[in-house]
Amino acid sequence: MKFRYGVFIGMVLFGLHAGPLMAQLEVFACEPEWAALSEELGGERISVYTATTALQDVHYIEARPSLIARLRRADLAVCTGAELEISWLPQLIRQAGNTKIGHGKPGLFEAALQVERLDVPQKVDRIMGDVHATGNPHVHLDPRRVLQIAKALSPRLQQLDPEGKTYYAARLAKFTQRWQTATDTWTRKASPLRGKRVVTHHKSWVYLFDWLGIEAAGTLEPKPGLPPSAGHLAELKHQLAATPAALIIRSAYQNPRAANWLSSQTGTPAVMLPYTVDGTPAADDLFGLFEDTLERMLATLR
Amino acid sequence: MHLSIESRIFLLLLVAMIGTADVFAAEKQVTSSRFNPAISLILNGSYSQFDNDPELYRLPGFALAEETGPGEEGFSLAESELTLSGNIDDRFYGSLTAAITPNNELELEEAYFDAAGLAPGFSIRAGRFYSSIGYLNNKHSHRWDFVDQPLVYRAMLGNQYSDDGIQLRWLAPTILFAEFGAEYFRGDRFPAGGAANDGKGTYTMYLHVGGDVGVSHSWRSGLSFLNADSDNRETGEPADIFTGTSRLAIIDFIWKWAPNGNPRQRNLKLQAEYFFRNEDGNFNSSVYKADQQGWYLQGVYQFIPRWRVGLRLDALMADDPGSDFTGTVLDTENHDPRRISTMVDFSYSGFSRFRLQYNRDESSSDVDNQVYLQYTMSLGAHGAHKF
Numbered sequence: 001m002k003f004r005y006g007v008f009i010g011m012v013l014f015g016l017h018a019g020p021l022m023a024q025l026e027v028f029a030c031e032p033e034w035a036a037l038s039e040e041l042g043g044e045r046i047s048v049y050t051a052t053t054a055l056q057d058v059h060y061i062e063a064r065p066s067l068i069a070r071l072r073r074a075d076l077a078v079c080t081g082a083e084l085e086i087s088w089l090p091q092l093i094r095q096a097g098n099t100k101i102g103h104g105k106p107g108l109f110e111a112a113l114q115v116e117r118l119d120v121p122q123k124v125d126r127i128m129g130d131v132h133a134t135g136n137p138h139v140h141l142d143p144r145r146v147l148q149i150a151k152a153l154s155p156r157l158q159q160l161d162p163e164g165k166t167y168y169a170a171r172l173a174k175f176t177q178r179w180q181t182a183t184d185t186w187t188r189k190a191s192p193l194r195g196k197r198v199v200t201h202h203k204s205w206v207y208l209f210d211w212l213g214i215e216a217a218g219t220l221e222p223k224p225g226l227p228p229s230a231g232h233l234a235e236l237k238h239q240l241a242a243t244p245a246a247l248i249i250r251s252a253y254q255n256p257r258a259a260n261w262l263s264s265q266t267g268t269p270a271v272m273l274p275y276t277v278d279g280t281p282a283a284d285d286l287f288g289l290f291e292d293t294l295e296r297m298l299a300t301l302r
Numbered sequence: 303m304h305l306s307i308e309s310r311i312f313l314l315l316l317v318a319m320i321g322t323a324d325v326f327a328a329e330k331q332v333t334s335s336r337f338n339p340a341i342s343l344i345l346n347g348s349y350s351q352f353d354n355d356p357e358l359y360r361l362p363g364f365a366l367a368e369e370t371g372p373g374e375e376g377f378s379l380a381e382s383e384l385t386l387s388g389n390i391d392d393r394f395y396g397s398l399t400a401a402i403t404p405n406n407e408l409e410l411e412e413a414y415f416d417a418a419g420l421a422p423g424f425s426i427r428a429g430r431f432y433s434s435i436g437y438l439n440n441k442h443s444h445r446w447d448f449v450d451q452p453l454v455y456r457a458m459l460g461n462q463y464s465d466d467g468i469q470l471r472w473l474a475p476t477i478l479f480a481e482f483g484a485e486y487f488r489g490d491r492f493p494a495g496g497a498a499n500d501g502k503g504t505y506t507m508y509l510h511v512g513g514d515v516g517v518s519h520s521w522r523s524g525l526s527f528l529n530a531d532s533d534n535r536e537t538g539e540p541a542d543i544f545t546g547t548s549r550l551a552i553i554d555f556i557w558k559w560a561p562n563g564n565p566r567q568r569n570l571k572l573q574a575e576y577f578f579r580n581e582d583g584n585f586n587s588s589v590y591k592a593d594q595q596g597w598y599l600q601g602v603y604q605f606i607p608r609w610r611v612g613l614r615l616d617a618l619m620a621d622d623p624g625s626d627f628t629g630t631v632l633d634t635e636n637h638d639p640r641r642i643s644t645m646v647d648f649s650y651s652g653f654s655r656f657r658l659q660y661n662r663d664e665s666s667s668d669v670d671n672q673v674y675l676q677y678t679m680s681l682g683a684h685g686a687h688k689f
Contacts, residue, residue: 053517055562062558062565063689064520065479065512072423072473091686094395095481097473099419104392226651227607253564 023047024161028071028101030079030089031058032277033140034111036286038078040175041154045164049074054279055253058084059225063091071096074107076160078153081110082117082137106159112137114152115145118206140276141208143183143290150175182287187212190294192301197243199236199268201228201250201259204275208293217245220258228258240266247300251275271300339388339396340683344444346380348373348676354668361453361665363594363620363634365537365544365585367460367492372450372663372672379404380676383411383442393417399442411442411464427469432462434471434483435506435526436575437554439463445687447571448645449659449674452598453616454577457639458550460492463528465504479512479522493528493548495535504530512689517563522689526552532583538631546583546590552576556689567607574599585623585632592621592632596639608649616641640664653680 025046029035035050042048049070052058058080061067071077071092079085093102100107117135139145154172158165190212197217198209203224209216218239222232240262248270250259256272263270273293274283282292352375359371373380381404387397399412414429432440438455439462451461467487474480487494489503497503506529512522528550535544553576560569576597583590596618604610618639623632641664647657654677661672 053563055517056564057566060564060566062520063686064514065510065522065689066477066514066520068473069477069479069513073475073477087684087686089686091688094416094418095425095473095688097419097423097425097471099422102392102419103389253562253566255567 024164025075025157026073028074028077030077030085031140032279033146033286033289034078034080036277036289037146037150037153038157040286041150041168041171042157043167043171045161045167046157054251054274054276054283057253059087061085061088063088063095068092068095071101072098074098075100076107076109076156077101078109078111080112080137080139082112082134082139083132084112084137106156109153109156111149111153112139114149115139118210119203136203136206138204139207141205141293142211143179143186144211145207146286147176147179147183150179178287182290186290186294189298193294193297196246196301199240199245199248199262201254204251205249217243220248220250220262227255233258233262237262237265240268244268247271247297249273249297252279269300271296273297339386342385342387342683343681344383344385344442345679345681346382346444346677347378348380348449348674349377350375350675351673352670353672354670358668359665359670360631361457361618361639362637362667363623363632363639364457364618365542365631366457367537370456370461372661372670373674374404381409381443383444390415393420423473423475425471425473427471428467430464430466431469432464433485433487433506433528434469435463435485435508435528435550436552436577437522437524437556437573438575441688444678444680447573447600447602447610447612448614448643449657449676450643450661452575452600452614453618453639453641453665454575454596454598457596457618458493458548458577458579458594463491463493465489465491465494467504477513479510481510483508483510489531492535492537493550494530494532495537495544496533498531498533503532504528518561519557519559520689521555521557523556524552524554526550526554528552542586542631544581544583544585544590546581546585548579548581550577550579552578558689565604567604569604571602572599573601585627586630588626590623590627590632592623594618594620610647610649612643612645612647614641614643614645616643635667637664637667639666653684654678 023046027038027046027048029038029048029050031052032050032054035048038046038048051067052061079089102108120135150172154168157168194213197215199217201220203219218236220228222229245268248259248263248268250272252272252275259270273296274280274289277283277285277289280292283289350373352372356372356375381401383399383401385399390396395416397412397414401409401411403409410430412431414427414431416425416427418425434440439459455461465487467485469483469485471481471483485506486502487504488497488501490497494503506527508524508526510522510524514520530548532544532546555574557572578595580593598614598616600612600614602610602612620634622634627633641661643659643661645657645659647655649655657676659674663670663672
């Protein structure tokens with residue numbers, strides 16, 4: 001009996017009771033979209049911990065003890081990279097002391113670095129706000145880029161867990177097929193949005209706009225990272241009076257006040273979009289995220 | 303300008319470095335400047351007004367280290383802090399923080415390298431650095447929630463204990479965050495002094511545990527121990543000489559709340575630390591043995607974006623060391639030091655902050671009302687902060 005207690009206590013202490021027994025890789029996903037993609041590609045061979053939620057602003061996450069402890073145990077961290085997590089991930093990596101995870105090591109996968117990035121600044125100056133030197137990191141709202149990232153992430157899983165090579169390859173093939181079919185459907189469905197002018201809260205939608213041919217009509221933030229100010233909103237109202245926009249969009253974690261004010265002043269409808277997985281109840285996986293995003297935009301446009 | 307030769311060379315090098323970084327960045331090519339360390343500069347200054355003369359500041363019952371009072375009155379510059387940091391190679395990380403004091407002196411606050419992940423969960427730090435004991439000890443002054451440190455830090459650690467030495471850390475592979483650390487220091491800085499035991503005067507040990515409660519709450523708690531041997535440590539003017547041992551135990555606790563884990567709109571931070579110290583040795587040729595303790599409790603609440611308010615309570619208690627010490631700094635004057643502080647601060651962006659603080663300071667029986675107006679500006683690369 002004594003021995004059994006010891007084993008039980010050991011299991012509780014080291015958290016072995018968590019996760020399915022099949023799991024070969026512990027994945028630390030910085031954002032819900034990469035947790036969802038990892039699950040699509042890794043299935044039962046991985047167990048995924050998601051560091052942030054759709055209600056949090058991933059620019060401003062604290063390097064909490066719980067996150068350090070989770071990164072310490074992980075075999076692979078799947079993050080956006082391109083400086084999106086610069087205020088917390090480097091601190092987690094340095095404190096976790098995980099031999100597998102660090103820059104240049106296979107245990108750190110940076111999704112944004114797998115695709116071509118937009119908004120790469122010619123010059124970086126804080127006068128422009130909190131800009132990212134390597135370009136806009138919010139790459140996950142373009143399904144074409146998501147597929148490119150999937151095609152880079154699957155080989156990484158195969159490299160870290162070679163026994164599951166055929167399993168991961170099969171899941172990637174299945175995902176690719178489903179995703180391409182879905183992307184074609186979404187692109188057709190979204191055709192009424194083409195060429196429309198849309199106001200956003202933060203510059204986190206440029207890849208969605210790039211995919212759908214939507215024109216950015218300004219941001220509620222005066223500069224990236226600064227909260228909307230009365231003066232800037234008044235100026236925006238003035239601009240919209242001259243050249244109207246079709247929509248004002250914001251994500252679940254952003255305060256609705258600025259978007260609602262501008263909407264009431266200009267008559268441009270405002271809509272909250274899931275932005276990432278679990279941002280709305282319908283966005284329960286990557287497919288749901290795109291379906292609900294388009295559904296909400298189209299419904300508001302009508 | 304009375305800059306020392308070293309300071310001049312340092313500043314020249316710095317200007318040269320920033321200059322080249324800019325030129326190369328403009329070319330948008332991968333050049334050697336990409337290997338330059340990240341540069342961060344903190345500008346700090348304040349306007350202060352006190353009822354009492356800060357030169358006469360005292361904490362009865364405690365021998366104080368240098369620069370631990372309420373600061374200068376009127377307009378004054380605090381230390382300007384310059385940090386250079388970067389990866390050395392795929393194994394090592396290096397960081398240097400120099401403070402340029404308002405008197406144009408250059409002070410090396412930290413200069414260390416880190417080796418993380420040499421073995422699972424193990425990290426080593428070596429060089430000069432702030433000890434990881436307690437919660438506030440290793441936080442640079444631009445991260446403090448008040449203009450000044452709590453009285454326990456002022457009295458027992460000379461604001462912050464940093465020294466030359468080595469640190470070993472191990473993080474347990476558990477879901478509950480559990481970190482063990484041990485440090486060995488030269489022992490040249492308060493509360494140690496004189497680099498006792500052939501330059502191995504201080505050792506510390508600490509345990510930190512922490513985690514989340516739901517998605518909106520997170521916490522960390524710690525237990526730390528410091529043993530500092532002093533060999534003719536000098537404090538005050540004219541100097542008091544102490545030879546002996548200071549043993550300090552700290553219990554710290556911090557609780558943070560942010561709705562849905564999103565601190566952008568609103569967040570609350572509650573923080574408390576309790577210090578217990580035993581000093582045993584000779585103070586100015588008298589045998590000195592006493593226990594001292596103290597605590598602080600503070601809360602800081604961000605009620606709308608950019609604006610925060612804070613309240614802090616401070617207390618210290620020292621044993622009466624006996625009639626040998628009547629009239630010295632160790633004479634408690636039958637007074638337990640107390641202080642209440644309130645502050646409000648405004649951050650325009652994450653990089654600029656203005657703060658107004660009021661202290662009702664009963665450090666000694668001469669009650670002081672202290673008002674501070676402070677700015678803190680961060681330029682350049684700004685690295686990730688610890689919890």
